Amino acid sequence: MATEQFNFSNGAAYERYMGIWSQLVGEAFLDWLAPGPGLRWLDVGCGNGAFTDLVVARSRPNSVQGIDPSEGQLAYARTRFSPSLVQFRQGDAMAQPFPDSTFDVAVMPLVIFFVPDPGKGVSEMTRVVCPGGMVTAYAWDMVGEGFPYESLLAEIRTMGIPVPVEPSRDASRLDVMQGLWAGAGLSQVESRVFVVDRTFADFDDYWTTILGSPSVGSILTAMSSENIAHLQGRIRERLPKDADGRITYAARANAIKGRVAPAGK
Secondary structure (H helix, E strand, O other), X not given: OOOOXXXXXXXXXXXXXXXXXHHHHHHHHHHHHOOOOOOEEEEEOOOOOHHHHHHHHHHOOOEEEEEEOOHHHHHHHHOOOOOOOEEEEEOEOOEOOOOOOOEEEEEEEOOHHHOOOHHHHHHHXXXXXXXXXXXXXXXXXXXOOOOOOHHHHHHHHHOOOOOOOOOOHHHHOHXXXXXXXXXXXXXXXXXXXXXXXXXXXXXXXXXXXHOOOOOOHHHHHHOOHHHHHHHHHXXXXXXXXXXXXXXXXXXXXXXXXXXXXXXXX
């Protein structure tokens, strides 16, 4: 996957920045998916293993394979699990390193907008899932301003500072995802929208968290003190806080699932 504009090398920083959001929406997604136990899972774009952790804890899998282009993220992921149950390797969503019909479930969690050719990514998931198995994904609604840090990105843009853009952000739209699943020949396609809330202890907690962003962390650290003060003031105005200074707000993700048709159908 081409993610040159995004520095996904620090698994620990990414855990704080996005891992918590991923687990919040991942829990809702797994409740909706309702998978049975003992399945063979593929986590495409597994990153530091945040969603993999949920699969292991909640779904009692037979095995889990995770692929991601970032060795830094994978190194962090490997610290979370026993290799007898979960294995990670570098890999490309558009060229899966697995034989046909290897898995019962393939999931692409918060990744499809990073895949240069999302259709190829969905086709590859379909190829490596056995007949009757599930091909699934969920993604922040990037176009519909559902990304958890959209307020931050919007304020940076108003300052005339460019922010890296995901190569396939339109693929996060629910109608586009539905078209991709139909194009891959998947059946019993269903979709859902999830809204999740996260609370930060205070503004300092929020600010320290966003410094771990793979897309804008380096932009923030390169800003002048005057620009930082201006940005912080604007963000403080936009973020809701309670009487104790806690900041709670919502993010929105689109999700989809479908079944691989039996051979010859």
